[in-house]
Amino acid sequence: MKYEYRYNEVPPFRHIMALSMQHVLLMFTSLALPVILGAQINASIELTGALLAFSMISAGIGSIVQSLRLPLIGSGYLCPNVCGPSYFSLQVSAAWAGGIPLMRGMTMIAGLVEMTMAPVVQKLKGLFPNYVVGMVVALVGVSVITPTVTSLFGLSYRGDAIASGDILIGAFALTVMVLCNVWGKGIVKMYCLLIGMAAGWIVGLIALPAARDALVLVTDQPWMALPRMPWKFFEIRTSFGLFIPFVVIGISGSLKSFGNLLAIQRLSQPDLQKPDFKPIRNGLMADGFSTVLAGALGGLAVDTSSSNVGLAGSTKVLSRCLSTAAGILFILFALSPKLTTVFSLIPKPVLGASMTFAACFMIVTGLQQMFAEPWDTRKTFVIGIALFLGLSTAFLPYLYARAPHTIQSFFTDPLPTSTLLAVILNQVINLDLTWAAWRKRSFGK
Amino acid sequence: MSCMLMALLCGSCAKQPGNLDLTMYDYRDTRNLVQTLYTAKALLETKGLAGLGDVHVDSGENTYLYVYDMNDVCLTHAGMPELEGKDEHDFVDATGKPVALLVQRALNNPQNPHGWVHYIWWEPGRFYPVPKSSCNIKATLPDGRTVYVGGGMNHPHEEKEFIRIVVDSAADAIEQSGAAALDLLKDPRSEYSYRTVRVFAFRPNGEILISPIAGNVNFTIDLPACTDAVGHRPFKRALQALENETTTWQMFTEQLRGERQLVKKILYLRKTTLDGKPLFVGAITDLPLTP
Structure with a gap:
C-alpha cells in the first residue's frame, strides 16, 4: 500500500490543519445527538448548549488520548472519538428517569465497563483469528449503514417524505469525493472528502432555500463563549434498574471500538501477520476513559469513529498527529458557538455522502482481511452463521423485541452479535483441532 | 442521466409560497401538504378553479385537492370526481364524525390556522377505511365567491401541532362557555377526539372531568x-412546570409490542x-421516530 503519510509520520503543519479538518467535519456528523437529547428531555437552550459543548470537549480529549502511546492508555493510531450513537437511547432514558445526574452516573459506569474490558480483550487474543477480525472490521462498516443512508437521503424521521433535491446533493457530493479519490493525485486525493463536502454544500446552498435561510442563525452566535455547567459537578446518581442495560451497552461499545482499532491497525501496519493486541488494549482503555470523562463532564458517551477510520483508509493518510490535531480543533470549536453553528448547517445528504465514502473502506478492508488466508468449510460455518444471525438483528428487530430477555441481551446489533457468535463458533467447530493439539502437546502424539 | 439530474434540481428549486411559517410541523410530508394548499389558494384567487392545473393531483403520494363552497357543495374533487356538484354538508365518516361540520369549525378557529381536521376516509378505488388528516384553507375566487380548498394525508404522521390545536381550542371553549363546553369536549365525534388522541381535563385536587382513557369516569386515576x-x-x-407557566410539554416513553426500543410520546x-x-386541559400524542 502506498501511503501519503504513515501512522508515525508528522505531515507539514499546513497539511496537519487541513487534513485534520476533514476528520473534524466527519466528527461533526455525531453532534446531532446531544441536540436531539436536549430536545427530548425538554432542556433549555443553555442546557442543550452545555450538553453539546461538553460532548465535544470529551470527544476532543478522547481523540488526543487515543493518538498517544502511553504505557497503559492510547492506541497511538488515527482513531478519533465522536458521540456514540449506540448509547443514545439509554442515555435519554436515564435523563428522563433521573435527570442529568443519573445520565452522568450511568455513562460513567458504561465507561468503567469498557475500561474493564480492555485487559480482558488482550487475554482473549487467541479467540480472534485473522478471519474473525476481518469480519469484525467489515461489520464496523455495516453498522453505520442506517445513520449513513438516512442522512444521504436527508431523512430526519421514520416514514417522512424524501426530497429530490436531497438525493441530488447527496449523489453529487459522493460522486465528487469518489472521483477525486480515484482520479485525483496528491493534494486532490488527500483532500477528496473536503472537496466533496464543499462542492455538496455549495450545491445545497444553491438548490435548497432552507439551507440558505438557515445561515441567518450564524450571525446571532458569539465567536467565543466558555461553556457553563448548568448542573452541580458532584451531583452524580446511579440506578440499579439501569445497571444491566448500561453494562451491556458498555460491552457492546467495547466490541465496536475493538473493531475500529483492529481496522486502523490493519490500515496502519498491514505487515503485521497477527493483530498486535497491546495497542488495541490501550485503545480500549482510552475509549473507556473518554466515556468516563464524558459522564463526569455531562456530555454524551463518546466512542471511536468508524467513519474517521474509513477516511484514513481512503486517503492513505494515517498520521496519528491528525487525531491529536482534530481533537484540539474539536475542543476549540466547542468554545466557539459561531463556528459550531456553521458546521452544524452542512446539509444532511452531504454528511451522509461523507459517511458512505468512509464506510466503503471499512467494509472492503475487513473483507480483504477475512479472505486473505486459505478458506475452508469450518470458516464458512463460523462466518456464515455469525453473519446470518448477527445481521438478522437489523433485518428483524421486531422478532428480537418479543424474544426472551436473555436472547434480547445478546442479540442487540449486527456487530456485537456477530462478533460474539463468531468467537463462540470458532471454538466449538474447531474443538477437534484443539483437542488434537492438546494431545500432541501433552502426550507427543 | 443529465435529464434526471436537471429534473431533480428543478424539483428541489420549485418556488414555494413566501412568508409561510411551517416551523410548527416536524414532518416534511405535513409541510409539503400545507405548501401545496397555499400554492393552490394563490392559483384559485388569481385564475379561478381552472387555474389549479398541475397542483390538483399528485398521484405518486395519493394526495389530491378538493374545493368546496362555504355551503359544503363540492366544486371540484381530484380524488373522486363523482362528488362534484354534490352537497356534502351532512356527510359523516365511519366513526360518526360530521366531517363537513368539523371543516367549517376548523376554518373559523383561530387556534387552527391551517384548518386541520382528522377523520376516517378511504383511498378512492379501494374498499377499506384509512385514517386521514386534511388541511383546509379559505380562498376567494376571482368572481368574489369564498370557497375552501383542502387536501389530506392518508395514514398521517402525528404532529405535536395537532394536539396543541385541540388542547388550546378546548381551553378556549371552556373559558368562553364554562361547564357547557364539557359535553362537546367529551363527544368522541367532535374534533377533540381523533385516532388515539383524546382531550382530557382534571382539577388540581385530582378530580377528573374528562378522562384521558375512558368515556366516563367511574374510577379514579392518580395522574401525578x-x-x-x-x-x-x-x-x-x-404540574410542577405549570406552577410558573401556562402551558407545558412533557415527553415520556412507552414500550410497544414488536419494538425493541422504547417509543417516545408527548403530553x-x-x-x-x-x-x-x-383546571388542567391536555392531550397526548406520538413523537417522531428516528429513521
Whole structure:
C-alpha cells in the first residue's frame, strides 16, 4: 500500500490543519445527538448548549488520548472519538428517569465497563483469528449503514417524505469525493472528502432555500463563549434498574471500538501477520476513559469513529498527529458557538455522502482481511452463521423485541452479535483441532 | 442521466409560497401538504378553479385537492370526481364524525390556522377505511365567491401541532362557555377526539372531568403518580412546570409490542379556569421516530 503519510509520520503543519479538518467535519456528523437529547428531555437552550459543548470537549480529549502511546492508555493510531450513537437511547432514558445526574452516573459506569474490558480483550487474543477480525472490521462498516443512508437521503424521521433535491446533493457530493479519490493525485486525493463536502454544500446552498435561510442563525452566535455547567459537578446518581442495560451497552461499545482499532491497525501496519493486541488494549482503555470523562463532564458517551477510520483508509493518510490535531480543533470549536453553528448547517445528504465514502473502506478492508488466508468449510460455518444471525438483528428487530430477555441481551446489533457468535463458533467447530493439539502437546502424539 | 439530474434540481428549486411559517410541523410530508394548499389558494384567487392545473393531483403520494363552497357543495374533487356538484354538508365518516361540520369549525378557529381536521376516509378505488388528516384553507375566487380548498394525508404522521390545536381550542371553549363546553369536549365525534388522541381535563385536587382513557369516569386515576416505561412521572413534572407557566410539554416513553426500543410520546398540558377554579386541559400524542 502506498501511503501519503504513515501512522508515525508528522505531515507539514499546513497539511496537519487541513487534513485534520476533514476528520473534524466527519466528527461533526455525531453532534446531532446531544441536540436531539436536549430536545427530548425538554432542556433549555443553555442546557442543550452545555450538553453539546461538553460532548465535544470529551470527544476532543478522547481523540488526543487515543493518538498517544502511553504505557497503559492510547492506541497511538488515527482513531478519533465522536458521540456514540449506540448509547443514545439509554442515555435519554436515564435523563428522563433521573435527570442529568443519573445520565452522568450511568455513562460513567458504561465507561468503567469498557475500561474493564480492555485487559480482558488482550487475554482473549487467541479467540480472534485473522478471519474473525476481518469480519469484525467489515461489520464496523455495516453498522453505520442506517445513520449513513438516512442522512444521504436527508431523512430526519421514520416514514417522512424524501426530497429530490436531497438525493441530488447527496449523489453529487459522493460522486465528487469518489472521483477525486480515484482520479485525483496528491493534494486532490488527500483532500477528496473536503472537496466533496464543499462542492455538496455549495450545491445545497444553491438548490435548497432552507439551507440558505438557515445561515441567518450564524450571525446571532458569539465567536467565543466558555461553556457553563448548568448542573452541580458532584451531583452524580446511579440506578440499579439501569445497571444491566448500561453494562451491556458498555460491552457492546467495547466490541465496536475493538473493531475500529483492529481496522486502523490493519490500515496502519498491514505487515503485521497477527493483530498486535497491546495497542488495541490501550485503545480500549482510552475509549473507556473518554466515556468516563464524558459522564463526569455531562456530555454524551463518546466512542471511536468508524467513519474517521474509513477516511484514513481512503486517503492513505494515517498520521496519528491528525487525531491529536482534530481533537484540539474539536475542543476549540466547542468554545466557539459561531463556528459550531456553521458546521452544524452542512446539509444532511452531504454528511451522509461523507459517511458512505468512509464506510466503503471499512467494509472492503475487513473483507480483504477475512479472505486473505486459505478458506475452508469450518470458516464458512463460523462466518456464515455469525453473519446470518448477527445481521438478522437489523433485518428483524421486531422478532428480537418479543424474544426472551436473555436472547434480547445478546442479540442487540449486527456487530456485537456477530462478533460474539463468531468467537463462540470458532471454538466449538474447531474443538477437534484443539483437542488434537492438546494431545500432541501433552502426550507427543 | 443529465435529464434526471436537471429534473431533480428543478424539483428541489420549485418556488414555494413566501412568508409561510411551517416551523410548527416536524414532518416534511405535513409541510409539503400545507405548501401545496397555499400554492393552490394563490392559483384559485388569481385564475379561478381552472387555474389549479398541475397542483390538483399528485398521484405518486395519493394526495389530491378538493374545493368546496362555504355551503359544503363540492366544486371540484381530484380524488373522486363523482362528488362534484354534490352537497356534502351532512356527510359523516365511519366513526360518526360530521366531517363537513368539523371543516367549517376548523376554518373559523383561530387556534387552527391551517384548518386541520382528522377523520376516517378511504383511498378512492379501494374498499377499506384509512385514517386521514386534511388541511383546509379559505380562498376567494376571482368572481368574489369564498370557497375552501383542502387536501389530506392518508395514514398521517402525528404532529405535536395537532394536539396543541385541540388542547388550546378546548381551553378556549371552556373559558368562553364554562361547564357547557364539557359535553362537546367529551363527544368522541367532535374534533377533540381523533385516532388515539383524546382531550382530557382534571382539577388540581385530582378530580377528573374528562378522562384521558375512558368515556366516563367511574374510577379514579392518580395522574401525578402514573409512570411511563422507565419510571418517569410526566404528569407530576408537568404540574410542577405549570406552577410558573401556562402551558407545558412533557415527553415520556412507552414500550410497544414488536419494538425493541422504547417509543417516545408527548403530553401537552394547559392551565385554565372553570367556574373560577383552576383546571388542567391536555392531550397526548406520538413523537417522531428516528429513521
